[in-house]
Amino acid sequence: MSKPELAASVNVGQQVFHENQDKITALKNALDKLFTSADAKRFETINRLLDYVESDNSLFDADRLAFKEVLTSLQSSVTKDSSLTAIKMHKRISEDLDALNEIERNYEKELGQIFGHFDQRGIVLKREKWDAYVAHLKEQYSREKILKDYGTVLPAPVKDDPTDADSKKAEREIFGDKLPPKTIALTFDDGPHKQYTEEIAAILKQYEAPAVFFNVGQNLGTVNADGTATLAATAKISQKLRDAGFVIGNHSFSHAQLSKLSGDSLNKEIFNTDALLKSMDTNRSPLFRFPYGAHNQEGLQALEKAHLQSVMWNIDSLDWADPIPSSIADRVLKAVEKQGHGIILFHDIHDRAVKALPVIMDKLVADGYKFAGWDGSTFTVAKSEKAAPEKVSVSAGYSNSWAMVIGINDYAKWPKLQYAVQDAQGVRQILIEKLGFPADHVFSLQNGEATRNGILAAFHDRLANSSIQKNDRIFVFFAGHGATRKLSSGRDLGYIVPVDSDPNEFAADAIPMTEIQNISESLTSKHVLFVMDACYSGLGLTRGGASNYLRDNAKRIGRQMLTAGGTDQMVADGGPNGHSVFTWTLMQGLSGKADLNGDGIITATELAAYVAPAVAAVSKQTPAFGSLPGSEGGDFVFELPVETEYLNTSTAQLSNDAIALNSKLDSSRPEAIADSKNTGAKSAPVVKIKDLQGTVQTIVTPVAIPVSARQMAQHANDRGLQFYKEKHYDEAEAQFTEALKLRPDFALAANNLGFVYYKREKYAEAARWFENTVKIDPSRAIAYLNLGDSYFHVGDNAKAKKAYQTYLELNPNSPSATYAKQQIEKL
Known part of the structure; x- marks a missing residue:
C-alpha cells in the first residue's frame, strides 16, 4: 500500500471508528434510559439484543468484541434493579462478558485447536482464526468504496516532492521525528475515561514515565453561549492527572474533523475546550492535537490565535482499530525499533490500551529508551541531580x-x-x-x-x-x-x-x-x-x-x-x-x-528470602x-494471579x-516495611542466606512498585484469603476491610468479609455484608446462599427463604442446590 493510500485509509478508519463510538454511546444511553423506565417490555428488548450478540450466525467472534463496552455499561444499569428478572439478566451479561474475554484471549494466542463448549455461557465461541476474519472483511468491504463514501478518492501516485506544502507545514508543528535517538513521548487521546484513564496513569507511574493526555472537551463539561465553562464530574480525573504531574492537552470539543470546518464552528471546537481546561488550571498547557491529525490553514491560524501548538505523532498504535492487546504491543514495538524515536499515539478509552501498555513499557525500558515529557516549551527527558530509583515491572513479560x-x-x-x-x-x-x-x-x-x-x-x-x-x-x-x-x-x-x-x-x-x-x-x-x-x-x-x-x-x-x-x-x-x-x-x-x-x-530472590530462613528454622x-x-x-519472576474465590461453606x-507448620514458618518470615511516604511501595529487610559453597551472602528483595488503589485492594483481598485458609480470622478480617476501604464497590471482598463474620458466628454482621455484596453484584449466586445461611442462623426465616430461592433461580443445577432445597423445607 502506498503512503498516501495508507494515510487516507487510517484517516477514514479513524472517522469510522469515532462514528461507531458515537453510535455505541447513543446505544448505551438508550439502553440505560430504557432500563430505568417503567416499560414492561424493557427486559424483552434487552434479551433480544443479548440473543443477537450471543447467537446471530452472521457475527464472527471478532464482531462480538465490538459489543463489550455496551454489555459492560448495560451490566451497570441492570445492577440498579433488584428484581429477580434483573438479577438473572445480570448473570447472563456477566457470562457473556466472560465469553468475550475468552474470545480476546484466544485471538491473542492464535490457537488453531478447537476448545470445548462452555455450557454456562450464552455466547458459543466459533474460534475462527484472526486471519480468517480479516479475509471475511475483505470479501465484505472494499477499501476504495469506503474511502469514496467518506469523500476521499486517491489521486494517481506521484513521486514525493520534498519541497511540498507538507514539508513546510511540518515546521509549524511538533513531530516525533525531532526527538533525540532512543527517546519516546507517550500521548493518549479521547479521554478522560471514567476507568481506563486512571489505570493507564497508574501504569505510567510504575515506570516513572511522563505523558500527555489530550482531552475531548465534551468529556470535561459544557460551555454556555457566553463562554462560561462548567466542569463535569469526569473533569476530576483530568485534575488528578495534572496533580500527578501529567500534562493535559486540548483535543477539540466534539472530536470533529476540523479540516472540514471553518469560522465559528471551527473556533468553538478549539476555544470551548480551551475554556474548560483553563477553568481546571489557568496555566493550562499549550498543546493541541487535531482529531485524526486533520487540519487546514484556518485551523493552524486559529491555534496561533489561541496560543496553542499542534502536536502530531509518528508512531500510531492503531489501538482504535485493533482489539487484541498483544497485536497492539507488537505493532508499536516494531515501529519504535524501525524509527528509533518518536511520539506514540494511544487512546485511553479502551481496556486494550491498558493491557498492551505494560508489555510495551517493559520492552522499551529493557532496550534503553527514555521517556520525554513536556517542559513548557518542548519535549525533553527530565534531568535530576540524582538517578531516579529503578523500579521493577509489575508484568512478568515472558513470551512462554x-x-x-x-x-x-x-x-x-x-x-x-x-x-x-x-x-x-x-x-x-x-x-x-x-x-x-x-x-x-x-x-x-x-x-x-x-x-x-x-x-x-x-x-x-x-x-x-x-x-x-x-x-x-x-x-x-x-x-x-x-x-x-x-x-x-x-x-x-x-x-x-x-x-x-x-x-x-x-x-x-x-x-x-x-x-x-x-x-x-x-x-x-x-x-x-x-x-x-x-x-x-x-x-x-x-x-x-x-x-x-x-x-x-x-x-x-x-x-x-x-x-x-x-x-x-x-x-x-x-x-x-x-x-x-x-x-x-x-x-x-x-x-x-x-x-x-x-x-x-x-x-526468585524473594522466593529464596522466604524459603531459606523458614526451612532452616524448622529443620536441620x-x-x-x-x-x-x-x-x-x-531475576526469575512469578506473577501471582488475581484471586476470585467467593468464600463459602465449601x-x-x-x-x-x-x-501449625505454617505458623512456625511465618515466625521467621522477613516482614515487609512500608515506605515513609505512604505510596504503597514496600521493601523487605536484608536476609542472610548461604550459597552452595557455604559462604553467607546478604540479599535484599526489590522495592515494590507503586500500584493503583484497585490493585492494592486486590492484593489485600488475596492476603485475606491466605489468612482465612489458615484460620487466622482477625488478620483475614483486617485485610478484607482494607480492601473495601480502597475499593468500596469490591463485591468479592464484601462477601469474604461477611463470611469471616459468619465463620465466627456473628450472623447478623455477616448478613449485612452479604446484603452489600448482592447490591454491588446482584447476580452473584453464592452470595445469596451465604445470605440465606446467615438469616437462617439469625432466625429470620422469611429472608432466609427468599435468599435460598434466589440462589436456586440463579444456579439450579449447582452442587449446593440440594442443600438449598433442604434448607427451604426446614423453613
Missing part, C-alpha cells in the same frame, strides 16, 4: 513458560523415598493451576522415567530446542537424592541422583552440577530457575542480591538455583499432605507468601541460593498440622 518437574521415590539401589513424587506432582499442580504455566509445557519425569539418560534427554530434547524463545522462562524442579564428592583438588562437587544410579558409582552414573551448568548455558530462554529438593554441595554460585533486580531485568539473562540444603544434611520428611518440609515451604511461597513486598509478583537444613556462572543478573481450609 516451560517447566521440568522430576520426582523419584523408587530408587533401585539408594534408600527409597516417600515424598519426592508427591512433591513433584504438587509443584506441577501449582505451576499450572496457580501460576499460569500451560499444562503441555510442564514436563514430568517420575520414578522409572527419571534415569540418567531420561533426565538428560528431556533437558536436551524438550528444553534446549528451537521451541524455546529468547523471551521465555524455564523452571526446573528436582525431588530426590543428592550427593557430594570431594575432588582431588579439595573442591566439592555436587550431584543429583537419577533412579538408576549406584551409590558406589555415582561419580559415573549420577548427574554432576557441572552438567547442569552446561545445560543451563545451552538454554536460550531469558530466565531459568532450578529448585532442587535435595541436599548436596559443590557448585560455585555467584552472589545473589537485589542490586541485580533492576528495571532492565527484562534484558538480563538469569540463571539461578535454590537448593534444599548442603553436604551431609538430610532432607526433612514429614511435611503436610505428604510433602517434604522444603517443598511444602516452597509451595506456600509460590502461593503468595513469598511476595514479601506485596506487589503481586514473586522474584540450610537452603542455599545463588546465580549460576554466566548469569547476567536477571471453601477448603488447611489442616491443623499444615496451619
Whole structure:
C-alpha cells in the first residue's frame, strides 16, 4: 500500500471508528434510559439484543468484541434493579462478558485447536482464526468504496516532492521525528475515561514515565453561549492527572474533523475546550492535537490565535482499530525499533490500551529508551541531580513458560523415598493451576522415567530446542537424592541422583552440577530457575542480591538455583499432605507468601528470602541460593494471579498440622516495611542466606512498585484469603476491610468479609455484608446462599427463604442446590 493510500485509509478508519463510538454511546444511553423506565417490555428488548450478540450466525467472534463496552455499561444499569428478572439478566451479561474475554484471549494466542463448549455461557465461541476474519472483511468491504463514501478518492501516485506544502507545514508543528535517538513521548487521546484513564496513569507511574493526555472537551463539561465553562464530574480525573504531574492537552470539543470546518464552528471546537481546561488550571498547557491529525490553514491560524501548538505523532498504535492487546504491543514495538524515536499515539478509552501498555513499557525500558515529557516549551527527558530509583515491572513479560518437574521415590539401589513424587506432582499442580504455566509445557519425569539418560534427554530434547524463545522462562524442579564428592583438588562437587544410579558409582552414573551448568548455558530462554529438593554441595554460585533486580531485568539473562540444603544434611520428611518440609515451604511461597513486598509478583530472590530462613528454622537444613556462572543478573519472576474465590461453606481450609507448620514458618518470615511516604511501595529487610559453597551472602528483595488503589485492594483481598485458609480470622478480617476501604464497590471482598463474620458466628454482621455484596453484584449466586445461611442462623426465616430461592433461580443445577432445597423445607 502506498503512503498516501495508507494515510487516507487510517484517516477514514479513524472517522469510522469515532462514528461507531458515537453510535455505541447513543446505544448505551438508550439502553440505560430504557432500563430505568417503567416499560414492561424493557427486559424483552434487552434479551433480544443479548440473543443477537450471543447467537446471530452472521457475527464472527471478532464482531462480538465490538459489543463489550455496551454489555459492560448495560451490566451497570441492570445492577440498579433488584428484581429477580434483573438479577438473572445480570448473570447472563456477566457470562457473556466472560465469553468475550475468552474470545480476546484466544485471538491473542492464535490457537488453531478447537476448545470445548462452555455450557454456562450464552455466547458459543466459533474460534475462527484472526486471519480468517480479516479475509471475511475483505470479501465484505472494499477499501476504495469506503474511502469514496467518506469523500476521499486517491489521486494517481506521484513521486514525493520534498519541497511540498507538507514539508513546510511540518515546521509549524511538533513531530516525533525531532526527538533525540532512543527517546519516546507517550500521548493518549479521547479521554478522560471514567476507568481506563486512571489505570493507564497508574501504569505510567510504575515506570516513572511522563505523558500527555489530550482531552475531548465534551468529556470535561459544557460551555454556555457566553463562554462560561462548567466542569463535569469526569473533569476530576483530568485534575488528578495534572496533580500527578501529567500534562493535559486540548483535543477539540466534539472530536470533529476540523479540516472540514471553518469560522465559528471551527473556533468553538478549539476555544470551548480551551475554556474548560483553563477553568481546571489557568496555566493550562499549550498543546493541541487535531482529531485524526486533520487540519487546514484556518485551523493552524486559529491555534496561533489561541496560543496553542499542534502536536502530531509518528508512531500510531492503531489501538482504535485493533482489539487484541498483544497485536497492539507488537505493532508499536516494531515501529519504535524501525524509527528509533518518536511520539506514540494511544487512546485511553479502551481496556486494550491498558493491557498492551505494560508489555510495551517493559520492552522499551529493557532496550534503553527514555521517556520525554513536556517542559513548557518542548519535549525533553527530565534531568535530576540524582538517578531516579529503578523500579521493577509489575508484568512478568515472558513470551512462554516451560517447566521440568522430576520426582523419584523408587530408587533401585539408594534408600527409597516417600515424598519426592508427591512433591513433584504438587509443584506441577501449582505451576499450572496457580501460576499460569500451560499444562503441555510442564514436563514430568517420575520414578522409572527419571534415569540418567531420561533426565538428560528431556533437558536436551524438550528444553534446549528451537521451541524455546529468547523471551521465555524455564523452571526446573528436582525431588530426590543428592550427593557430594570431594575432588582431588579439595573442591566439592555436587550431584543429583537419577533412579538408576549406584551409590558406589555415582561419580559415573549420577548427574554432576557441572552438567547442569552446561545445560543451563545451552538454554536460550531469558530466565531459568532450578529448585532442587535435595541436599548436596559443590557448585560455585555467584552472589545473589537485589542490586541485580533492576528495571532492565527484562534484558538480563538469569540463571539461578535454590537448593534444599548442603553436604551431609538430610532432607526433612514429614511435611503436610505428604510433602517434604522444603517443598511444602516452597509451595506456600509460590502461593503468595513469598511476595514479601506485596506487589503481586514473586522474584526468585524473594522466593529464596522466604524459603531459606523458614526451612532452616524448622529443620536441620540450610537452603542455599545463588546465580549460576554466566548469569547476567536477571531475576526469575512469578506473577501471582488475581484471586476470585467467593468464600463459602465449601471453601477448603488447611489442616491443623499444615496451619501449625505454617505458623512456625511465618515466625521467621522477613516482614515487609512500608515506605515513609505512604505510596504503597514496600521493601523487605536484608536476609542472610548461604550459597552452595557455604559462604553467607546478604540479599535484599526489590522495592515494590507503586500500584493503583484497585490493585492494592486486590492484593489485600488475596492476603485475606491466605489468612482465612489458615484460620487466622482477625488478620483475614483486617485485610478484607482494607480492601473495601480502597475499593468500596469490591463485591468479592464484601462477601469474604461477611463470611469471616459468619465463620465466627456473628450472623447478623455477616448478613449485612452479604446484603452489600448482592447490591454491588446482584447476580452473584453464592452470595445469596451465604445470605440465606446467615438469616437462617439469625432466625429470620422469611429472608432466609427468599435468599435460598434466589440462589436456586440463579444456579439450579449447582452442587449446593440440594442443600438449598433442604434448607427451604426446614423453613
